[in-house]
Amino acid sequence: MRVKIINNPSSGRTTIQKSLHAVVGKLVLDGVFKYIDTFNTSKKFDATNELLNINDGDYDLIVAVGGDGTLNEVVNGVMKSGINTPVALIPAGTVNDFGNFLSIPTDVEGLCSMIKNGKIVDVDIGKVNDNYFANVAAAGFLTDVPFKASVDAKTTFGKFAYYAEAVKELQKQIFNSIPLEFKYYDKTLLCDTYLFAVLNTSSTGGFRSFAPHAKINDGMFDVCIIKKSDIIDAASIFLKIIRGEHINDENVVYFQTDKLSVNPIDCSDIHIDIDGEDGGLLPVTFQMMPKAMKFLVPKHCKID
Numbered sequence: 001m002r003v004k005i006i007n008n009p010s011s012g013r014t015t016i017q018k019s020l021h022a023v024v025g026k027l028v029l030d031g032v033f034k035y036i037d038t039f040n041t042s043k044k045f046d047a048t049n050e051l052l053n054i055n056d057g058d059y060d061l062i063v064a065v066g067g068d069g070t071l072n073e074v075v076n077g078v079m080k081s082g083i084n085t086p087v088a089l090i091p092a093g094t095v096n097d098f099g100n101f102l103s104i105p106t107d108v109e110g111l112c113s114m115i116k117n118g119k120i121v122d123v124d125i126g127k128v129n130d131n132y133f134a135n136v137a138a139a140g141f142l143t144d145v146p147f148k149a150s151v152d153a154k155t156t157f158g159k160f161a162y163y164a165e166a167v168k169e170l171q172k173q174i175f176n177s178i179p180l181e182f183k184y185y186d187k188t189l190l191c192d193t194y195l196f197a198v199l200n201t202s203s204t205g206g207f208r209s210f211a212p213h214a215k216i217n218d219g220m221f222d223v224c225i226i227k228k229s230d231i232i233d234a235a236s237i238f239l240k241i242i243r244g245e246h247i248n249d250e251n252v253v254y255f256q257t258d259k260l261s262v263n264p265i266d267c268s269d270i271h272i273d274i275d276g277e278d279g280g281l282l283p284v285t286f287q288m289m290p291k292a293m294k295f296l297v298p299k300h301c302k303i304d
């Protein structure tokens with residue numbers, strides 16, 4: 001197997017990166033990896049730019065080592081270069097929503113077994129304006145925490161860096177809502193919005209049931225809008241999110257669509273978070289790209 005490894009040496013607490021040589025060494029000794037080309041990222045967009053130079057047939061597998069942000073860059077590289085090469089994710093990030101959703105192991109044995117005996121599945125990829133995402137795009141209450149927490153803080157404190165940033169932002173954002181227009185098919189919704197998320201998997205920010213009906217290969221986004229409500233109702237919604245019960249709440253709108261546009265009404269400078277990174281400002285247009293990429297996942301992963 002000819003392999004391109006894209007490694008973000010700074011993602012997460014850098015623990016998995018330290019075992020990367022063990023994974024690669026074992027796969028070389030087992031005769032699985034015959035040719036390896038490793039690229040270490042040093043800044044934003046490095047992973048995407050590196051993949052823009054490769055063609056179909058250059059490699060049998062792209063291995064992405066990093067968190068959701070690194071995966072996002074790899075997804076953009078693959079989609080923009082138009083290649084069909086499968087991607088294996090080694091989840092080395094702080095939260096790893098996408099890796100958790102695909103049941104990707106984080107230990108040496110599990111990763112070697114996935115690469116040797118795993119299966120390749122076709123997964124949907126979201127398009128947002130001219131870029132792509134694997135997992136989630138979101139805006140509103142605390143959705144900027146992932147990209148406000150510094151790389152150094154995440155490396156040192158892991159998930160606690162996010163909690164610390166969330167506590168800092170909480171007081172500033174607690175009563176903030178954004179008037180937004182959501183358009184899909186022939187429907188228009190006007191919502192005073194605490195937050196909205198457009199998901200390809202069920203998981204965001206470590207909440208595994210944020211979009212409990214999401215499937216990664218159904219050609220649909222799951223959209224969850226949390227509307228402005230009084231503080232007691234809002235707190236109860238956030239508690240329900242932990243159990244995936246928020247979608248039946250009267251202040252939550254939940255639907256599936258393959259196209260969506262989100263426009264701010266009388267407000268500006270609303271940033272959107274895309275796979276944990278700053279994705280620029282609203283307005284945005286979403287388009288689902290059904291089964292647009294191939295991923296290598298463990299045999300036991302419940303996706304076919």
Ligand SMILES: Nc1ncnc2c1ncn2[C@@H]1O[C@H](COP(=O)(O)OP(=O)(O)OP(=O)(O)O)[C@@H](O)[C@H]1O
Nearest residue numbers: 010011012042044066067068069070093094095096
């Ligand atoms: N060598 C590097 N040093 C610092 N930042 C880097 C480096 N290489 C890439 N980056 C940037 O790191 C960010 C992505 O980090 P990534 O998402 O992989 O890890 P994380 O933020 O710890 O994990 P998660 O997204 O799961 O919370 C991107 O903005 C990327 O461009």
